[in-house]
Amino acid sequence: MPEKMKFNQGAVVTEPGSSRKYKTGAWRIFKPRIDQRKCIKCYQCWQMCPDAAIRVDAKTGKVWIDYDYCKGCLICLTQCPVKAIEKEVEKK
Amino acid sequence: MTKKVIEASHAIAIGARLCRPAVIPMYPITPQTHVVEQLAEFINNGEMDCAMLDVESEHSAASAVIGIVAAGSRAFTATSSQGLALMYEVLPIISGMRLPAVMAVANRALSAPISIWNDHSDAVSARDQGWIQLWVESSQEALDAVIQGYRISEDKDVFMPLMVCFDGFTLSHLFEPVDVPLQPAVDKFLPKFKPLYKLDVRKPMTFGPIGFPNSFMHFKKQQQEAMLNSISVIKKVNREFKKAFGRAYGDGLLDLYKMQGADYAVIGMGTLCGTARVAIDRLRKKGKRVGLIRVRSLRPFPEKELQSAVKNLKAAAVIDRHISLGQEGPLFTDVRNAIYCNDISINSYIAGLGGRDITVNHFEKVFNDLEKGKQRGEWLF
Numbered sequence: 288m289p290e291k292m293k294f295n296q297g298a299v300v301t302e303p304g305s306s307r308k309y310k311t312g313a314w315r316i317f318k319p320r321i322d323q324r325k326c327i328k329c330y331q332c333w334q335m336c337p338d339a340a341i342r343v344d345a346k347t348g349k350v351w352i353d354y355d356y357c358k359g360c361l362i363c364l365t366q367c368p369v370k371a372i373e374k375e376v377e378k379k
Numbered sequence: 380m381t382k383k384v385i386e387a388s389h390a391i392a393i394g395a396r397l398c399r400p401a402v403i404p405m406y407p408i409t410p411q412t413h414v415v416e417q418l419a420e421f422i423n424n425g426e427m428d429c430a431m432l433d434v435e436s437e438h439s440a441a442s443a444v445i446g447i448v449a450a451g452s453r454a455f456t457a458t459s460s461q462g463l464a465l466m467y468e469v470l471p472i473i474s475g476m477r478l479p480a481v482m483a484v485a486n487r488a489l490s491a492p493i494s495i496w497n498d499h500s501d502a503v504s505a506r507d508q509g510w511i512q513l514w515v516e517s518s519q520e521a522l523d524a525v526i527q528g529y530r531i532s533e534d535k536d537v538f539m540p541l542m543v544c545f546d547g548f549t550l551s552h553l554f555e556p557v558d559v560p561l562q563p564a565v566d567k568f569l570p571k572f573k574p575l576y577k578l579d580v581r582k583p584m585t586f587g588p589i590g591f592p593n594s595f596m597h598f599k600k601q602q603q604e605a606m607l608n609s610i611s612v613i614k615k616v617n618r619e620f621k622k623a624f625g626r627a628y629g630d631g632l633l634d635l636y637k638m639q640g641a642d643y644a645v646i647g648m649g650t651l652c653g654t655a656r657v658a659i660d661r662l663r664k665k666g667k668r669v670g671l672i673r674v675r676s677l678r679p680f681p682e683k684e685l686q687s688a689v690k691n692l693k694a695a696a697v698i699d700r701h702i703s704l705g706q707e708g709p710l711f712t713d714v715r716n717a718i719y720c721n722d723i724s725i726n727s728y729i730a731g732l733g734g735r736d737i738t739v740n741h742f743e744k745v746f747n748d749l750e751k752g753k754q755r756g757e758w759l760f
Contacts, residue, residue, distance in 0.1 A: 294597045296475030296538060299576045300585035 311338065311348030317374040321350060325371035332363035332372065381559050387518040387550045388413030389545065390557050391457065391483045397565040398481070401452035402434040404443035409495045410547035411459040411485040419453075421551045429522040437462035441469035442538075448478035449586050451577030453529070455480070459547060460487035463501045467508075473540050474509025474602065476587055479532035479572070480540045481525055482510075486649065486700075488546040488733040496506055496734020497547040497576055499648065499700040503677065503709050508643030509602055511541040513675040514648040518555040520628055521545045523620065527631075528558070529569055530616045536608040538575065544677075548734070550720050560624055568623045610679050632681035633688055634673040637663060641670035643749040644689070647698040648674050651730070651737045655698075658742030669746050674710065682717040694724040694749040696756060711756075724749075726756035735760070 295301060319330075328348055333341045340357040343350055352363075364372040385393070391414050395403070403422075405415040421427040429622040434440045440456050449455035458466060459479040463484055473480060481591050484502045488494035502512060511531060515521045526542045545551060576584055590598055610632065617631030628634050634652075638644065639658055652673040662669045672688050672695070674681070689695055697715075699708025706712065711727035718725070728745060741759045750754075 292594060292597075294594065294601065295587070296575055296601065297475070297600050298588055298590055298594075299476075300588055301576065303585070305584040305585065 299359070310355045311358050312355045315354075315357060315377045317359045317361055318377045319352060319357065319359065319361055319364050319372050319374055321352060322371045322373065323349060325369050326350065327369055329368060329370070331366045331368065335362050335366045337362065382421050382556050384554050384556050385518065385552050385561055386413065386552050387545050388485070388552065389417050389522040390498060390518040390522035391525060391545065392417035392421065393559055394454045394522040395481075395483075396421050397560060397562060397709055398455070398529050399431055399453065399524060402430045402447045403431055403445070403455050404434045404440040405456065406437050406440045406458070406462065408437070408459045408462040409489055410497075410551045411457045411462070411483070413551065414457040414504070437465040438469060440448065441466040441473065441751070444480050444482075444586075445469070445473055445476065445478060448480050448574070449471075449578050451572070451574045451579075453480075453572045455487060455525075455719050457483040457485070459485040460489055460495075464489060466557045467505065469492070470508040470510060472504055472587070474624045475584050475598065477575075477602070477605070478536045478540060479529070479538050480534060481528040481543060482540065482544045483521075483525065483545065484678055485547040485551045486544055492733075494733040495547070497549045497650075497700075499733070500702075500732075502542060502544045503701040505542075506678050506709070509539060509606070510678065511537075511539055511558055511606070511613075512544055513541065514544045514675055514677060515550070516634070516650055516673060518550065518553065518557050519626070521550065522557055522559070523624070523626060523628070525691070526565055526569060527616050527620055529572075532610050533572055534609070534612045534616075535575075537605050537612050539602070539605050539609060544649070551651045558624075558626075562622060568620070576723045577739060591682075606679050610681065613679075628675055629673070630684060632676040632679075633684050634675050635688060636671040636673070638670035638688060641691070642668040642669055642693045643746055644670045644672050644692055645698055645745060646672045646674060646695055646710070647700075648677065648710065649700065651698055651700065654737055654739060655742050658746070660737045661739065662743065662746055667746065667750070677710070677713075679739040680713050680717065683734070685714065685717045686721055689718050689721050689723055692723050694726070694752075696726045696728055696745045696749055698728050698737070698745070698759075702729050702732070724752070726752065726753065728756040728759055730759040
């Protein structure tokens, strides 16, 4: 936690969106990768990701993975109907 | 004020009604049942503008308290014995989230063997969970403690939940004349609940987040400070209650009886103190210099007040209606710790477990032990 800590009564966090500050990418063992040539933009991976780590580019509609938050659970890989997502072992 | 002959359960329900809680999650358990029955009756009759939440367990009742208070409303609930035990997981969450609330606990033994009768094992066992505990002696005090309780719990220097502990059956089902305060007087005494933070979709906040090892202890220290702050708040509220309603209970923390010039005293909580008063009156008539120290606030524990109360005693006896198995009576532990530097002899007696009668004879025996210089207490059967 790099910022100066505030101890609000009852540990209440008064600003929304604070979980963005907590990056969970380092938890990953397997790293999912999207093959953009195979992707049909069905967005099932985006819908199923429990960490909202799969993003959609507003202009192109392409999906991409935010590796700051992806924990490597591989639900996206399981969900993909066209096998456009592959896994590799995360190199630390 | 109007005087009514009612049982303490009814007095607690009236006390809650006068404090205008917004929602009451309720789950019945003997001997608390008459409290929630009476509240359901008030709501049904339109005498109370309050939502009744019919929950499926005491765990849910306590969990609902979190939601109600976090949303900025006043909550009340009541339970007893196994019900309090089932709430146990949620008790430190309510206090850790600094949510003020009042819960009445009709004290009853914990099984096994199964017992529906009074002792103090349920609430005394929960004393470390960040709840202020006021132990009452009469139906009048039960009603008054609910009103005082909200003022204490919602004080800006406190913001900790509070239990009103009243003896099951011995008090909960006992009919006594009770002065019922009028609604305008209570409204004047108890302002609307002003939460520091509340859940609001227009301004989202996170309640109950994780506390990592680098922050957790800071929050616990804040809770401890709040509990220590409550010592002076309990005293202040007790004084202001006297001004508003003409009644006070000792200094709010300890209630002393015939301690002027006393050589020997018993120390206890709840209804056993009523029996002790009778024994003391009899012994005083025989010229014995005896008195009573009733501990009203178990948490926070009034150390300084106790030290000065026992100052001139030769010996004292603590009557515990609970046993910390493998150790001793927990009230005895707390009292001995507080008066460690006072040069008096102190004995521990265990009595009244699972509804066993505590009689005037028991107190006469205890005072006799003290006078004879007996150094050890015992179990009073």
